[in-house]
Amino acid sequence: MANRKYWTITLPLTFAILSTGALFAHETGKHLVGNVDSYNATSMTITTTSNETFTLKLVQKTRFVTRRGEPASRKDLKTGSRVVVHARQNGSDWEASEVDLSGGLTD
16 A cells, blocks of 8 residues: 555656656646536647646547556547646647546556
8 A cells, every 4th residue: 555655646746846847848738637517529628737628629640548558539538637748838728648547647
């Protein structure tokens, strides 16, 4: 039990630290962690952990992954699910480049 708690804290923290450089390298990109409020075939709305709401376009190039980077699809989205989204701005819209359906945690 203690080992699981250690990894639950350590992995996201390590990921956040290592991702910092990538965030600055992509000036128009955002890394969003939050819960799915709603979705349809072309968009999804999430509320982030900092209580911001984002509506993101789901485009043909949007990649969906599950735990350990295994492929997933739009059909795997569920309202209330925790997600990590890599998004980029395209004009005034935000597009989801990648949607990690595992919420950033692995077993």
